[in-house]
């Protein structure tokens with residue numbers, strides 16, 4: 001059977017896109033392998049009507065909304081190959097099943113790449129986070145660390161000073177600041193420590209200190225990391241979609257990529273990473289798919 005739309009990724013972006021496409025009376029499948037970027041966190045914040053829910057609860061609520069529409073299917077499966085056959089697309093699941101579809105929405109999200117240091121994976125999502133808008137409130141006024149090995153360090157340090165006045169930036173042996181930037185931070189009582197971090201000490205993910213290469217131990221109750229990120233799935237590049245200079249997928253306001261029939265939405269666009277924004281982008285891409293399908297149906301009838 002030829003589907004109207006296949007969505008790869010069942011996070012807020014993909015589920016929201018599915019809702020719009022399904023309500024637009026088109027046959028749609030969402031493929032998801034259940035590895036969302038925020039699976040390490042216990043609570044999600046800042047998504048109005050969902051504030052404080054776990055990522056899993058938000059996903060469950062989204063999937064429950066989709067149950068009302070017979071045109072929408074969810075398949076817990078990893079897509080391992082996408083082919084552009086000009087007229088349509090062919091998708092292959094890890095289990096070896098093939099699906100043909102008129103349109104594709106890439107809602108595959110991003111992957112965080114954390115700096116290498118002992119203990120970081122244990123505290124990430126519990127007391128170490130990547131976005132102050134998501135978790136700054138929970139850590140407010142506490143002694144915090146910012147682990148930043150890249151040029152985002154200055155921007156993040158300034159931003160975090162809004163949530164705590166007790167902030168130390170750890171560059172983990174990298175020279176990320178110019179002298180005048182260090183002076184600026186120092187003028188705002190933000191210390192910079194360039195010594196490499198040997199390990200993060202914690203108890204069940206609750207950070208209590210950072211152990212440095214020179215033997216010093218610095219007490220910190222939590223913090224943020226300026227992590228690097230990459231696309232979770234290679235399909236945009238494989239299909240030849242134009243990418244932005246920060247590694248996101250380029251789209252227009254309706255989620256259309258530069259490749260005809262391929263749409264994208266959510267974190268993989270490379271903009272601010274927020275659940276509500278991913279859901280909004282999914283909704284836009286869903287509308288884009290419906291616009292295109294309806295337009296094509298009109299054209300087909302006119303050319304008869």
Ligand SMILES: Cc1cc2nc3c(=O)[nH]c(=O)nc-3n(C[C@H](O)[C@H](O)[C@H](O)COP(=O)(O)OP(=O)(O)OC[C@H]3O[C@@H](n4cnc5c(N)ncnc54)[C@H](O)[C@@H]3O)c2cc1C
Pocket residue numbers: 008009010011012013014031032033034035036037038040041043044045046047077078079080107108109110112124125129130131134135232233265266267268272273274275276278
């Ligand atoms: C630690 C942390 C905490 C966060 N906390 C918050 C918060 O409190 N509030 C907030 O608003 N935002 C938060 N975020 C950001 C939020 O997680 C993202 O903005 C949001 O998840 C993006 O949604 P998405 O649908 O684009 O991607 P995701 O939620 O990452 O979903 C993408 C889905 O695609 C699937 N997928 C990928 N490739 C394939 C494939 N080949 N086949 C099948 N499925 C595939 C993945 O398994 C995943 O389920 C946090 C992020 C992190 C890292």
